[in-house]
Amino acid sequence: MSFSTMRTRIAVLACAALFVSSAFANDDAPISAQTLFDEAMEASQSGSQHEAQLLYGKSADAFEAEARSDESGGRWFNTGNARLQAGEIGRAIAAFLRAQSLAPADSAILANLDEARRSREAITAPVDPPGVALLAQRWRIVDEPTRAFVAIAGWVCFWCGLCAMLLLDASKVRARGLWKITMTAGALLACLAGATLLGDRFARREDSRAVVISAEVLPRKGNGDSFAAATEAPLHAGAECEIMATRPNWTEISLAGGVRGWVPNSAIERLW
Amino acid sequence: MFISSTQSIRAARLTRAITMLCMLLIAAVAHGDGISIRMDTQQVDVGEFVRLVVDVEGENGFESITEPKVDGLLFRRLPGQQTQTSISIVNGQSKKRMTSSATFELIATRAGSYSIPPFVAMIGGRAYKSNPIPLSVKPGNDAPVLEVSIEGVPSTVYLGQKCAIRLTISIKPFRSREFSYVMGEEDSWNIIQADLEQSELGPFKQELLRLRREGQRPAGERVLVAGEEYYRFRIEREYEPIQPGTPDFGVIRIDLHYPASLSRRRDVFGLGSQLxxxxxxxxxxxAALPNMTVHAVPAAGQPRGYAGAVGSFTIRATVAPTTAAVGDPMTLSLEIIDRDGQADLGALQAPDLSAEPAFSGSFKIPAERAAGRVDGSRKVFTQTLRPLHDRVHEIPAISLSSFDPTTQRFETVSTDPIRIEVHASEQVRLLDDSLAAIDASQQPKAKVGGLVANATAMEAASVGSTFRLAPWSVAVIAIPPVAASLLFIARTRAQAAARDPLRRRRLAAAARSKQRLDAASSASERQAALLDFITDRAGLPSGALTRSDARKVLASVGATDAIVSALDRALEASEHATYGGGSRDVDANGALAKEALRQLVAAKLDWPLAQQGGAR
Structure with missing residues (x-):
């Protein structure tokens, strides 16, 4: 077999393999969340409300999967939009609250969160996040990657300054002074930015907010249906609350006014 | 075991008696060509029921059974037929026998002595007759031993009114003059519940079976009816009438086996006895038809908006929040309290607010009526209202009309109006088209068409994005400290080298000398390797030491006599071999030299001259 013949065969085989793999790839490729969302909007405009709701639900699931794998406020925002359109007010508010935690200054997130809150069956005051989460909202004006970049840059500056100090002769006072300033500033930046990143993790762990996702749930005074009702009226989907304690299948929640009650775990969704 | 003669005679008599009894029993069962009759008793009072069971044996059961006609006795065949099948194998041949039973109720209408004529059963086209049975009917007491009745509580109710039905079972306590015994309340109830499965209990079945299952019983009341003593048991349950008239609960019948006679039974030890x-x-x-009449609520005089409530109520309303923007939800809680406990709260409906003009023009009201929750004697409805404009200043009075069965009049109760504050929303949201039409006169401050659009893929990834530790970032974080550490080590080593130029030579001395000893092929090479170790360690010029110099150097650095001797022996052997003029090399394999080196390396000697870097 000549070299040119072999090369031709390899090329043909490679093309065939590429074609087959692309065909399989097309079959398996998931439809993007935004495509589903667009299809749902089309279905809604053409009057197929039932189909639209189903598609909105699917797109919400896809958006949420994206948000959970690579978290961002924007992805949670899109999840909230899709959930709200699918009629899942509780889950929509939970998604918008997550988005707001990650991007507290974003006006679109705040507007849609407000819209979702107004769509609820009944108004319940929102629950304030814990102090550390409120503090975190201040520094989250600068997004996490930027703060991480600053922290890493400060870290590198600190070590570079240290290396320079090791290398430079003691007689070069001015140069050593400059490097000393670089090292100190780097250390300061790295500590500050690193602390905010750690603070984000801590704030999320401390944030025990949840949202009612059942259409209607009556809080009980204990962890069982046999206990008396804890509130006059049932809570509706979208009511924001704070988790106080958990037992198998039941969670004790606290509303903004301090009213406490137990609800089934399936009736609420925790933010984090 | 010893058995006395008297006992053996008794045992023989007992055996004979049992054998005769068995033979009689076999004869009785076999008698009548496959048809036999069982009766509860053969002595009854006029008006009492007797149960009579006709058993027909055959291979395929019977086709029909005809009861006899007797003046003074009434037969009624009960529905159903019981069948038992047995297969016996004798001498390898199987034989199938089927016993079919039909049950009759017999009631005597006249006193006297009767002989019940044969029942006729058709089996395989042939007629079989039972034997006649004697029956003695006494005039007896006119008062029945068992009475059952149903009544409504109250007996007159209106549709929508809470009520109950009550089953009353009256049983005459059994008396035995022979034993001077009067049956108590508990035993009387036990007689009733023993045959509950056979009874027709209608809506009371579950409750009666539950009582029996849980070992409970209703409290029996001792009453006198027309001079006769009875135990009266009452079972009550809630009832929701659904149509006017007298309710029909179907047949409610209590069957039981009432004692006819008692006997005394001794216990196994012969110490006591019981009846x-x-x-x-x-x-x-x-039971006869229940003593209960259900009336429909009068059509005349019904107030407008009357929704079928029956009872006497109080109504209260609360709303939260009391301040809201146009279009925002306000939760209205309506609490309806049943004042006299007559209302069927489960069926009670909330007032239809959407039908009230005062509400429909001012609030957006959900199409579905609130379901409500019953809590004791009150029912709470919660409903969401959304004010349509900012001119709404109150939740108007809410009325509930009901029919009071006590006064038999309609009455209307109302809530007080509730002050609320509605302000124009900065972002007025159009709830739906109907609201837009209603609120057309209003000029909203702004109009927002719902949600803000989705973020694009790029925006979604960037807005509020989170940081994840990527491999490049790990490298960027790790490299600077590593580099600095390496730099620090290099610098430290360089500084150490500057302070002690012979340090490297001294540190490598042991390895180098060991290597040279291993490779040495002559005594002079071994000698040089040993002496060079000392010069390297002491920082002296190479080849500058003699054997005696080496001893002095070692003595000066604190070497022990053993080490000095070992070195001296090795060097002496090398010198002899080198300068001995052909004499034999005693350390040809270098063992003495290696041992001397090992001791020198192992010993912790102070090399002051070497640290100063100068020669001695």
């Missing part, structure tokens, strides 16, 4: 029912008779009582 037991020796014979019983079947007694049955059926």
């Amino acid at each position: 037991q029912v020796a014979s019983s008779r079947f007694v049955s009582a059926t």
